[in-house]
Amino acid sequence: MAFFDKKALYFGAFSKTxxxxxxxxxxxxxxxxxxxxxxxxxxxxYLAHILFALKHEGVNLTILAQALPRIYGV
Incomplete structure (x- = not known):
């Protein structure tokens, strides 16, 4: 079983890469x-990726709402 299934997330359009x-x-x-x-x-x-994005790329609540429940311990 995958630790984090990124295929199941809907990311929409990114403003930054x-x-x-x-x-x-x-x-x-x-x-x-x-x-x-x-x-x-x-x-x-994956948690480090979320923290990095919050610090450098801004808040995207749609992605956070999908990603955080999929990380163990959160």
């Missing part, structure tokens, strides 16, 4: 949120 790039700090570059590898959350750490 984040990418790991060779930058010195988190910043917007050509409409993309450029993130240093040390700041990016681990691939399988």
């Amino acid at each position: 984040a990418r790991i790039r060779s930058v010195t700090r988190v910043k917007m570059t050509n409409g993309v949120l450029s993130v240093t590898p040390s700041v990016a959350p681990a691939k399988e750490d």
